Amino acid sequence: xxxxxxxxxxxxxxxxxxxxxxxxxxxxxxxxxxxxxxxxxxxxxxxxxxxxxxxxxxxxxxxxxxxxxxxxxxxxxxxxxxxxxxxxxxxxxxxxxxxxxxxxxxxxxxxxxxxxxxxxxxxxxxxxxxxxxxxxxxxxxxxxxxxxxxxxxxxxxxxxxxxxxxxxxxxxxxxxxxxxxxxxxxxxxxxxxxxxxxxxxxxxxxxxxxxxxxxxxxxxxx
Numbered sequence: 001x002x003x004x005x006x007x008x009x010x011x012x013x014x015x016x017x018x019x020x021x022x023x024x025x026x027x028x029x030x031x032x033x034x035x036x037x038x039x040x041x042x043x044x045x046x047x048x049x050x051x052x053x054x055x056x057x058x059x060x061x062x063x064x065x066x067x068x069x070x071x072x073x074x075x076x077x078x079x080x081x082x083x084x085x086x087x088x089x090x091x092x093x094x095x096x097x098x099x100x101x102x103x104x105x106x107x108x109x110x111x112x113x114x115x116x117x118x119x120x121x122x123x124x125x126x127x128x129x130x131x132x133x134x135x136x137x138x139x140x141x142x143x144x145x146x147x148x149x150x151x152x153x154x155x156x157x158x159x160x161x162x163x164x165x166x167x168x169x170x171x172x173x174x175x176x177x178x179x180x181x182x183x184x185x186x187x188x189x190x191x192x193x194x195x196x197x198x199x200x201x202x203x204x205x206x207x208x209x210x211x212x213x214x215x216x217x218x219x220x221x222x
Contacts, residue, residue: 007073011114014066015121018170022121024055025128032135037142045140052132056168059125063170071172074118074186077111082190084108116183123180126169133165 028051035044084104170178 007076008110008114010069011073011118014062014070015118017062017066018122018125021055021059022124022128025052025125025132028052028055029128029132029135032132032139035139037139037146040139040143045136048136059168059170067171067173070118070122070178071176074115074172074176077115078186078190081108081111081115082193084111085191115186119178119183119186120180122170122178123182126167126179129168 028048031051032040032048084107087104172178176182
């Protein structure tokens, strides 16, 4: 089994890349805010869009490189947290040896933190992307309202094309969206299915005990 420290190092490297990309997109957005509507001409718009495209290309590159890896890391940590949580539902924490209690708490904390931090930081990317699109759109829209006489069709097309772009979201294997809202979904799924599995096991144990009791009664009657 791969030690959690190794997976956490990979997740840390991945989240650092996400943080740098989102920070770069934020800096481009802040650059848009520095322009007045009069100054934000087509040449400046193209310059901003080229910088945005460079960040977009970087995101696609490490999305391709880490998509499978980060999905496996998140899935492994979720399953590990589910197994430990299930153990706590079956037995009280005090019934386990102290060394095992410490291991459980370490792995549970490590796995949960890894998932939450990864999704939280990776989820910053679509937030900054949407902020960039809204800032660009609003700035061009202000030019259109106040300086409509000098607005060309090319500027309108730039605004329309950018706003019609699909939202970019990092994913794991094109299955798991790496967004902040996914944290709540995973936590809810984790506890729901853990409780269901534990209830199923308890029901099986009760049926087994009942069957054994009936068998003993039949044997005694004979």
